[in-house]
Amino acid sequence: MRKRIIGVMGGGEIVNPGDYNAAYHLGALIAKEGWILLNGGRASGIMEASARGAKENGGLTIGILPVTNPDWASEYIDIPILTGIGLARNYINVLTSEVVVVLPGQTGTISEVALALNIGKKVISLNFDLGSLFEKYREDKQLIYAKSPEEVVDLIKKLLKSSHNKEFGKYV
Secondary structure (H helix, E strand, C coil): CCCEEEECCCCCCCCCHHHHHHHHHHHHHHHHCCEEEEEEEECHHHHHHHHHHCCCCCCEEEECCCCCCCCECCCCCCCCEECCCCCHHHHHHHHHHCCEEEEEHHHHHHHHHHHHCCCCCCCEEEECCCCHHHHHHHHHCCCCEEEHHHHHHHHHHHHHHHHHHHHHCCCC
């Protein structure tokens, strides 16, 4: 059976300690479940925290980087994939992830949310209020808000069992 890939998306800018700790803890829990953690691969912010949490707990990490320079990759990324395609790499992030989890970020993270929802992926938001723009997806239960990393993992388990995630999405 192939391993499950869980995307953890969030800002690369300096984040508050609570968000960093939540991302680290989520990465650790993903590793303990035996899932692969995929993120944007950078050596900062949510990306670094989630990869560090997974790596320090025996997990495997994949980073989809926007550049061709391997020095951009976090030391906690096992498999850096250098794309050279800038933010277009966000599409690779969401297509490859079976479930997309988002933590606070900026426009790059928002684009990942929009791309994931548009192709029919489930998105779990942790500590990141996406406002009214995505309210329709929340009502349709495609966008789910969680209050803790533990709740995120419980939701992922349920989603992986559902038939929805065996599909590739609406537009692929």
